[in-house]
Amino acid sequence: MPKKKNKKPLSEYSSWELIGYRFKKNKLAMLGVFMLAVIILVTLLAPLFIPYEKVIEQNVRQKLQGPSLEHVFGTDELGRDMLARVLYGGRISLLCGIAIIAIAFIFGAIIGGIAGFIGGKVDTVLMRIVDALMAVPPALLAMAIITALGNGVFNLVIALAIAQIPRFARTVRSSVLTLRNMEYVEAAKCYGSSSMRIIVKHILPNGIGPIVVAATLTLGAVILSISSMGYLGLGVASPTPEWGTIISENKINIRYYPYLGLIPGLCIMFSVMAVNFIGDGLRDAFDPKSKN
Amino acid sequence: MLIPVIIAVTFVLFVILSFAPGDVVKTILGDEATEEQIAELKHELNLDQPLLIRYARYMMDACRLDFGNSWTSGYEILPEFSRRLPYTLLVTTLSVLFAVGVGIPLGIASAIKEHSILDYGCTFLVMLLASMPAFWLGTLCQILFCLTLRWLPVSGVGSWRHFILPSIILGASTLATMIRMSRTSMLDVIKMDYIRTARAKGADEKKVLYHHAIRNSLIPVITQIGISFAGGIGGAIVTENIFAIPGIGVMLVNAVKSRDVPVVMGVIIFVTIIVGIINLIVDLICAVVDPRIDFAS
Amino acid sequence: MNDDLLQIEKLNVEYITDDAIVYALNDFSLNVKRGEKIGLVGETGAGKTTLALSILRLLPKKIGKITSGSIKYESEELLDKPESYMLGLRGRRISMIFQDPMTSLNPVKTVGDQVLEVLNLHFPDLSKEEKNAKVDEIFRLVGIPAERKFEYPHQFSGGMKQRIVIAMALIAEPELLLADEPTTALDVTIQAQILELMKELKEKYNSAVILITHDLGVVAEFCDSVAVVYGGRVVEIGKVEEIFGNSHNHPYTKGLINCIPDLTSTAPRLHPIAGRMGDPRIKVQGCCFADRCPNATEKCKTTPPPMVYEGEHGILCHLYSKEGA
Numbered sequence: 076m077p078k079k080k081n082k083k084p085l086s087e088y089s090s091w092e093l094i095g096y097r098f099k100k101n102k103l104a105m106l107g108v109f110m111l112a113v114i115i116l117v118t119l120l121a122p123l124f125i126p127y128e129k130v131i132e133q134n135v136r137q138k139l140q141g142p143s144l145e146h147v148f149g150t151d152e153l154g155r156d157m158l159a160r161v162l163y164g165g166r167i168s169l170l171c172g173i174a175i176i177a178i179a180f181i182f183g184a185i186i187g188g189i190a191g192f193i194g195g196k197v198d199t200v201l202m203r204i205v206d207a208l209m210a211v212p213p214a215l216l217a218m219a220i221i222t223a224l225g226n227g228v229f230n231l232v233i234a235l236a237i238a239q240i241p242r243f244a245r246t247v248r249s250s251v252l253t254l255r256n257m258e259y260v261e262a263a264k265c266y267g268s269s270s271m272r273i274i275v276k277h278i279l280p281n282g283i284g285p286i287v288v289a290a291t292l293t294l295g296a297v298i299l300s301i302s303s304m305g306y307l308g309l310g311v312a313s314p315t316p317e318w319g320t321i322i323s324e325n326k327i328n329i330r331y332y333p334y335l336g337l338i339p340g341l342c343i344m345f346s347v348m349a350v351n352f353i354g355d356g357l358r359d360a361f362d363p364k365s366k367n
Numbered sequence: 368m369l370i371p372v373i374i375a376v377t378f379v380l381f382v383i384l385s386f387a388p389g390d391v392v393k394t395i396l397g398d399e400a401t402e403e404q405i406a407e408l409k410h411e412l413n414l415d416q417p418l419l420i421r422y423a424r425y426m427m428d429a430c431r432l433d434f435g436n437s438w439t440s441g442y443e444i445l446p447e448f449s450r451r452l453p454y455t456l457l458v459t460t461l462s463v464l465f466a467v468g469v470g471i472p473l474g475i476a477s478a479i480k481e482h483s484i485l486d487y488g489c490t491f492l493v494m495l496l497a498s499m500p501a502f503w504l505g506t507l508c509q510i511l512f513c514l515t516l517r518w519l520p521v522s523g524v525g526s527w528r529h530f531i532l533p534s535i536i537l538g539a540s541t542l543a544t545m546i547r548m549s550r551t552s553m554l555d556v557i558k559m560d561y562i563r564t565a566r567a568k569g570a571d572e573k574k575v576l577y578h579h580a581i582r583n584s585l586i587p588v589i590t591q592i593g594i595s596f597a598g599g600i601g602g603a604i605v606t607e608n609i610f611a612i613p614g615i616g617v618m619l620v621n622a623v624k625s626r627d628v629p630v631v632m633g634v635i636i637f638v639t640i641i642v643g644i645i646n647l648i649v650d651l652i653c654a655v656v657d658p659r660i661d662f663a664s
Numbered sequence: 665m666n667d668d669l670l671q672i673e674k675l676n677v678e679y680i681t682d683d684a685i686v687y688a689l690n691d692f693s694l695n696v697k698r699g700e701k702i703g704l705v706g707e708t709g710a711g712k713t714t715l716a717l718s719i720l721r722l723l724p725k726k727i728g729k730i731t732s733g734s735i736k737y738e739s740e741e742l743l744d745k746p747e748s749y750m751l752g753l754r755g756r757r758i759s760m761i762f763q764d765p766m767t768s769l770n771p772v773k774t775v776g777d778q779v780l781e782v783l784n785l786h787f788p789d790l791s792k793e794e795k796n797a798k799v800d801e802i803f804r805l806v807g808i809p810a811e812r813k814f815e816y817p818h819q820f821s822g823g824m825k826q827r828i829v830i831a832m833a834l835i836a837e838p839e840l841l842l843a844d845e846p847t848t849a850l851d852v853t854i855q856a857q858i859l860e861l862m863k864e865l866k867e868k869y870n871s872a873v874i875l876i877t878h879d880l881g882v883v884a885e886f887c888d889s890v891a892v893v894y895g896g897r898v899v900e901i902g903k904v905e906e907i908f909g910n911s912h913n914h915p916y917t918k919g920l921i922n923c924i925p926d927l928t929s930t931a932p933r934l935h936p937i938a939g940r941m942g943d944p945r946i947k948v949q950g951c952c953f954a955d956r957c958p959n960a961t962e963k964c965k966t967t968p969p970p971m972v973y974e975g976e977h978g979i980l981c982h983l984y985s986k987e988g989a
Contacts, residue, residue: 207375210643214601215619215635222623222631223386299500303605306502307620322503330510340503347498560767566722567762568832569755569785571747578781582772658772658816 090281097360104356110349114342118165129159131314139332149334151325161339164316169346171232171311172298176290178236183243184286190244191251202248205241213238214300221309228317231310235300239293246289250282284361291354295347302343318343369643376639377429377632381422384628412438425632434636435629437622444633448615452637454524455614458606459599461530462538467592470545474588475581477546478553489546496543501602505536505609522611529610537606541595548591553584586657593649597642668739669840669872670696670719675733677714677723677896684945688714690896690952692733696840701866701873703883703904705920706893707941712876714896716760716842721750737840756786759833760842764849765825769817775828776813779803782835802831805868806861823854827861837869844876862886880924884908889976892917895942895952902977914979915957951982959983 098104134154142149148157186205190198208216220234302319304310311317313324318339322329329336409415413424428435434444477486512532513521520529556562557580565579604616611617615634622630654660677689688711696702704712717723718730721742735742737758742750759782762768770778776799783795790798800810806827817825826846833841846862847855859882866873866886875886883890883904890907892900892914900907900914907917919937939956942948951957954964964982972984 203375204379207372207379210372210376211380211635211639212597212601212642214604215638218604218619218623219380219383219631219635222626222628223384225626295498299498302500303502306500307605307608309620309623319500319502322506326506329506330514333510336503336506340500340507343500343503344495344498347500348494351494351498560762560764561770563722564762564768564829564832565770565781567720567754567760568782569751569753570781571751574785579770579773583770586772656772659818 094284094360098356101356101359103352104360107349107352107356110345111353114165114346114349115169118162118169121159121162121166125156125159125162127159127163129156130163130316131155139328141332142334148338149332151321151335152328157321157335157338160316160321161318161342164318164321164339165342165346167228167311167315167317168298168301168319168343171228171235171301171317172294174232175236175239175297175301176294178232179239179243179293180286180290182236182240183245184247186240187244187247187249188251191248191255198248201244205244208241209245213242214303217300217304218309221304226309226312228311228315231301231304235297235304239297242293243286243289246286250285254282284357288354288358288361291350291357295350295354298343298347298350369640369647372643373636373640374426377426377636378422380632380635381425382418384632385418385421429636434633437627437630439622439625439627444630447618448633448637451613451615451618454612455600455603455607455616456641458530458533458537458612458614459596459603461534462536462599462603462606463541463592463596465534465538466541466545466595470542471549471585471588474546474549475553475584478550478557478584479576481554486550489550493543493547496539497547499539501536501540502605502609504539505533505606508532508536509609522609524612529612533606533610533612536609537599537602540602541599544591544595545588549584549588552587553580556580556584559583582656586653589649589653589656593646596645596649600638600642667697668695669698669700669737670694671734671736672715672719673734673736675715675718675735676731677711677718678729678731679724679727680729681727686944687947688728688896688944689718690947692893692897694891694898694901696872696874698839699870699872700889701875701887703887703890704874704876704893705878705880705883705890707878709941709944710893711896712893713763713844715893716844716874716876719840719842720754720758720760721747722754752786755782755833755838756836757838758840758842759836759838761826761829761833761844761846763845765822765829766849768829769825771817774814774816775820776803779813779828779832779835782832786836798835802835805834805865806831821854822850823857826850826854826858830858830861830865834865834869834871838871841871841873842876843873845878846875847879847882848877859886880908880920892920895948896944897952897980898978899953899980900978906975906977910977912974912977912979912984914953914981915959915983916953919956951980 132155134150136154137146137150138152138154140146140150140154146156146158148161150156151160186201190201211219217234217238220237221230224230224233301310301317302322305317305319306323308323311320313320321339322336325332325335406415413421416424425435432445434448436443437447473489477483477489480486509521509532512518519532520526523529562575562579565575570578603614604619606612607614607616608620615638619631619634621627622634650660672692672694675689675692676687677692679686679688692711692715694702694715704715706712714723714728717728719735719737719742721730723730730743733743737753742753769775779799779802780795783790783798787795799813803810803813808824808827808831812820817828820828826849830846833843843862847858850858863886873887875883877883887904889903890901891898892907894916900917907913908921913921916937919935922935923937937956938958942952942955948954949968950966951960951964951969954960957964961982967982969980969982970985971978971980974984
């Protein structure tokens with residue numbers, strides 16, 4: 076059936092507007108944006124309603140209490156408030172995730188950009204190194220780096236970021252290479268468009284798509300990695316809260332006090348899901364042909 | 368092709384792992400160690416030599432299949448690895464078989480019945496499985512099926528029943544990938560002109576599907592199986608730790624925790640070799656399925 | 665004996681997409697006699713391919729829909745037939761050659777197997793040797809060495825692939841062949857070769873052919889009669905001589921003929937048809953060509969024109985109707 080009329084026909088949208096239009100039309104993507112906004116807001120604003128002390132404050136007399144008004148998410152084995160731990164844990168999980176993607180993105184873009192633009196021997200050497208790093212499963216590469224650097228939030232971020240750099244470098248390089256010789260770039264040059272205009276109007280919307288999509292989808296994977304490392308005892312160490320660490324420290328109590336495991340687990344799940352929805356939405360918005 | 372990559376990988380790992388050797392010696396000896404003790408151990412472990420010399424020695428030993436001993440526990444790395452590898456390979460292989468066996472038919476079915484309840488169900492399942500942390504799903508399932516319902520053994524490797532839950536848990540995210548990939552691929556293929564040609568020849572839907580669509584739709588999925596297998600070995604680290612399976616994952620995590628450099632080094636090199644071999648096999652399978660790929664290259 | 669092979673009457677086909685309904689065929693009528701070679705000419709998007717797919721009932725599921733009309737094949741109404749009947753028809757009695765040989769062959773099966781499949785589907789009683797002999801023979805006929813049947817599509821050039829597609833379409837010796845722009849995707853020299861091949865094969869097999877094309881030259885060379893299609897309708901139909909050697913034409917046909925470069929003429933330039941094809945999402949009240957027609961009157965915009973026949977030559981236009989325009 077013909078749907079309601081747009082304000083102007085689609086053919087008059089610029090490529091950026093079209094991407095935004097397609098993204099907004101994607102219901103799952105908008106749900107993802109909403110979920111992520113809620114999660115980020117609640118975790119960021121946590122200090123406004125719960126002081127950090129609550130996170131580490133132990134109170135053995137109040138241990139393993141189910142959810143109540145006083146402790147909305149209950150308390151753990153050491154009587155620590157789970158709400159505080161989950162909220163502050165979320166800050167670490169999400170901030171680390173974003174930091175990792177940012178670092179991997181920047182270094183990946185530099186390496187991939189250099190390889191793509193300069194080409195020749197530089198490209199060959201850089202790509203050989205990237206190939207070598209890609210041959211190692213990223214989880215194992217991260218573990219090697221943690222072995223060298225030791226435990227800790229900072230080291231975890233570095234380790235997981237380095238493990239992701241090769242993939243970003245690859246994506247950026249291939250974007251640069253395909254775009255450099257695209258016919259529509261040639262066409263734009265022939266029309267006498269300025270370089271800046273070519274970059275903003277043609278290269279960016281088409282070239283940045285795969286990179287942004289890769290970054291978003293990797294963010295989901297990275298949030299999972301952070302919590303897995305925490306669970307294995309190789310990441311954020313107790314008493315600093317982090318979703319994976321919280322599940323790990325409550326392992327033995329989850330059977331009889333399921334809320335200890337369910338709440339942080341669901342937090343991880345919903346964050347990753349939100350990020351994945353956004354990533355999928357971006358992919359379809361940037362490249363409508365890939366949509367099935 | 369594999370050998371230069373392995374050499375490059377070992378070198379990169381060697382550089383990474385030699386970043387903080389001083390710390391490591393202190394970790395091994397404890398805080399009370401004297402300067403002399405530290406120097407002595409450093410000499411014993413060749414840590415006082417320049418990086419390139421140490422690398423050359425390591426590679427020469429490696430060629431004689433000597434990957435050294437654990438710094439903290441003293442065991443020989445290669446035999447220990449070989450003893451543990453079968454468990455890891457078994458769980459990983461079972462998980463991939465599970466994901467492939469369930470995921471590909473589900474993905475193809477949901478592509479054929481696009482917009483059906485089955486299709487929406489599969490999409491939902493993919494969304495869930497792709498965002499659940501394996502350690503969480505594993506812990507919850509262990510509590511439910513092993514502790515509460517007592518259907519399956521909790522942990523260890525006594526019988527085949529011990530491997531059911533770990534394989535399913537490890538295969539969960541691969542399952543999501545398999546469903547999604549085969550669905551997308553099938554949807555692409557059924558839009559192809561040659562499918563229309565097959566219909567125009569008078570082939571019924573079944574023949575179109577079995578003779579023309581499935582084989583084409585599997586080509587991208589097979590490549591993905593290889594990637595998933597590599598990812599599965601990484602994921603096995605977590606699964607082994609949940610279910611106390613004595614595979615290389617447990618060995619690696621313990622080594623990372625105690626900063627046992629030669630063990631970490633050895634395990635990662637072996638795993639990289641295994642992953643490389645798996646990818647080689649996958650390439651061969653691809654070449655068999657897809658005649659456009661030249662065997663020679 | 666009834667001479668009519670295919671009778672299409674007042675066929676209406678719609679494509680239903682998310683945003684709109686596209687009216688692809690509007691009251692489309694066409695008769696094809698046994699052994700007749702008829703050319704279907706018109707611009708891209710006029711509904712030519714839709715017609716071919718409708719005859720085979722292979723319109724894209726869920727999107728393409730035959731809303732009304734009738735397609736009779738040997739006096740049997742195809743639109744009422746079950747799918748199983750159509751399966752016996754497709755590839756055996758009606759077969760189709762597709763536009764793009766690059767994508768019409770399955771990349772993972774040998775070309776021999778793909779041709780053989782037609783025999784397996786429709787002649788299950790033949791022995792293996794007989795089938796193989798038939799495959800070898802058809803390969804020879806279309807000019808491909810039989811030993812190359814063990815190769816895969818990617819090992820052939822575009823022209824060779826089209827020969828294989830033709831082999832596939834002809835091996836069952838169908839009564840009707842739908843050729844959907846069989847030469848458009850090919851280089852000019854290869855086009856000539858494929859056309860030559862089709863002319864040779866037309867002598868050998870006495871199949872009726874519906875040749876879909878936008879190339880009037882091809883039609884003049886290959887066909888007995890022509891149907892000019894515009895906006896999902898036949899706007900003019902007749903023998904090749906009647907269409908090309910006649911000043912008595914539909915304004916659209918005139919436009920098409922004026923678009924052919926004539927090397928002998930001294931005319932300084934070609935005369936393209938003004939404007940663009942109408943939006944197929946809008947059902948037209950009057951004549952679908954009215955907006956572009958140099959002779960259009962008020963009546964053309966409001967009243968659908970009648971098909972005016974002079975013998976077998978029909979023109980869908982008010983200009984030629986008895987009442988006059």
